[in-house]
Structures are given as structure tokens and as C-alpha cells.
Amino acid sequence: MNSAATSCNYPFDNAAPAAGDRFANLSALYDDVTCRHLDRFGIGAGWTCLEIGAGGGSIACFMSRRAGARGRVVATDINTDWIAGPLPANVKVQRHNIGVDPLPEAAFDVVHARAVLTFVPERHAALARMIAALKPKGWLLIEEMLPPVTEAWDRPHEPDVVLAGKARRAVTEVVRRAGGDMGIAQRLPGIWPPRT
Amino acid sequence: MAYRTGAVAGLAKANMDQLGGAILAAGLMDAAELERYRLILDKSDCFYPASMALISVWGRRQLA
Numbered sequence A: 001m002n003s004a005a006t007s008c009n010y011p012f013d014n015a016a017p018a019a020g021d022r023f024a025n026l027s028a029l030y031d032d033v034t035c036r037h038l039d040r041f042g043i044g045a046g047w048t049c050l051e052i053g054a055g056g057g058s059i060a061c062f063m064s065r066r067a068g069a070r071g072r073v074v075a076t077d078i079n080t081d082w083i084a085g086p087l088p089a090n091v092k093v094q095r096h097n098i099g100v101d102p103l104p105e106a107a108f109d110v111v112h113a114r115a116v117l118t119f120v121p122e123r124h125a126a127l128a129r130m131i132a133a134l135k136p137k138g139w140l141l142i143e144e145m146l147p148p149v150t151e152a153w154d155r156p157h158e159p160d161v162v163l164a165g166k167a168r169r170a171v172t173e174v175v176r177r178a179g180g181d182m183g184i185a186q187r188l189p190g191i192w193p194p195r196t
Numbered sequence B: 001m002a003y004r005t006g007a008v009a010g011l012a013k014a015n016m017d018q019l020g021g022a023i024l025a026a027g028l029m030d031a032a033e034l035e036r037y038r039l040i041l042d043k044s045d046c047f048y049p050a051s052m053a054l055i056s057v058w059g060r061r062q063l064a
Helices: A018-041 A058-067 A123-132 A159-177 A184-191 B006-025 B031-042
Strands: A048-052 A072-077 A091-095 A108-114 A134-146 B053-060
Touching (some): A018 A134, A058 A072, A058 A091, A123 A134, A123 A184
Parallel strands (some): A048 A072, A108 A134
Antiparallel strands (some): A134 B053
């Protein structure tokens, strides 16, 4: 894979210390769900796995344990500094921007991306690239977060709730200005290509 | 899946720590509002009701 990563509008400053907190909290909230999906696909010994937007690397490590010594895992991110080491021998870390950088074709048994497409302006090209990276009968798992709808909370007029709503809208706007789309989660089933 | 855990407020706080500068620069919130929001998220009884829901979709490539 190349590692050009030349065109990136990712709005989060992953060089900031808070990036580690963000990855840790994402892992605490969502890893169980992700791992359950991967196990349901049958991830196991000898699999070749691609983790896109690896963040802190927790899912890449899970893939590594399942794939074993005969398998391999490629963990990519636009900033790989947060992928916690030391990593197992079957994990390769690669700086890579799924929006613009190519992937090897027909190379992986499973490809996973979580909280990635929301932030990639070239999301349709990225999705096509992920599909092309799958071996025949390979699995693709895409996961995106749906922001909380603060207006629907029990006490919508309380000052704290009003402020939380303003903060949510501010985050959404910053992401939008960077080319992101915080609404993509609810449209994922619609953009999912039924055939490749 | 959405549920109550300290990680919900933790994630919201990390988001604001990372995006706060851009939010201020864009005039979407002022510094006092950002600070008050951080204090809200620090409360042990933070009112955040649930995590963001995670939408998962999956598919399998056909045989070549």
C-alpha cells in the first residue's frame, strides 16, 4: 500500500493528548459489538484482516488473536501514533488515508472500518476501495455512530440540555465544514451496494 | 446499541477537547459555553442519557 495521505480534512487533532481518551472511550463503548460481528463472520486462524482507521488498535489486536500466527492483520490510520504497542508479530501498521490511497485488491478475508466514512469526504470511493480489497467471499463490516438527538431528551428546555444540543450542533457543523457527514450512519443501509 | 456508562461523557469530553479550538474559531460557541459544557461532562451525575447508537452494516463479496 502507498502511504501518501496527502489529502486529509479529518477534523480531530489526533496529535492532541485527548485523541488517546477518545480512542479509549470509543473502544469501551463499541468494541464488544464490533467483535461480536467479526466472530459471527467466522474470523479465525489464517485470516487476512484489514482494520481501517485503527485508532488505538484494539480491534486490530482482536483480529490478531483470532487470526493467529498463520494470519495477518494490516492496521491503517492517517495517524498511527496511537496504535498501542508492542503489537503482535502478525500485525502490520500502515499510515494510509482510505479517501485517497489505494489498497491491494482481493487481498483480505475481512475489512472493517468504524467511525471512518463519516469523516472521509471521498466516502463513496473509499467504500468502493474497501470492497475491491476483499477476497471473493470476504466480509466487509462498516460501522458509524448516530449522534444523540438531544432535542428528544426528557427535559429539553433545561439549560444543560440546551447547551448540550448546541455543542452537538457545533460538532456536526465543524465536521461538515471539513467535508464530513454526521448523518451517514442512518443512510448506511441505503448506500450499501448489494452486489460487487 | 446505546447504554449508560462513564465512557459516554468521556467520549463527548474528548470530542470537545479535540474540536474546541475549531468550534471557537468558527464562532459556533464561545469560550464560556465550552467551559460550562466541560464542567457538565465532568459531573459524576452527568445527564447524558445514552451513548451514540452504533449502526453496523455488513456484506460479503461474491465469488469472482
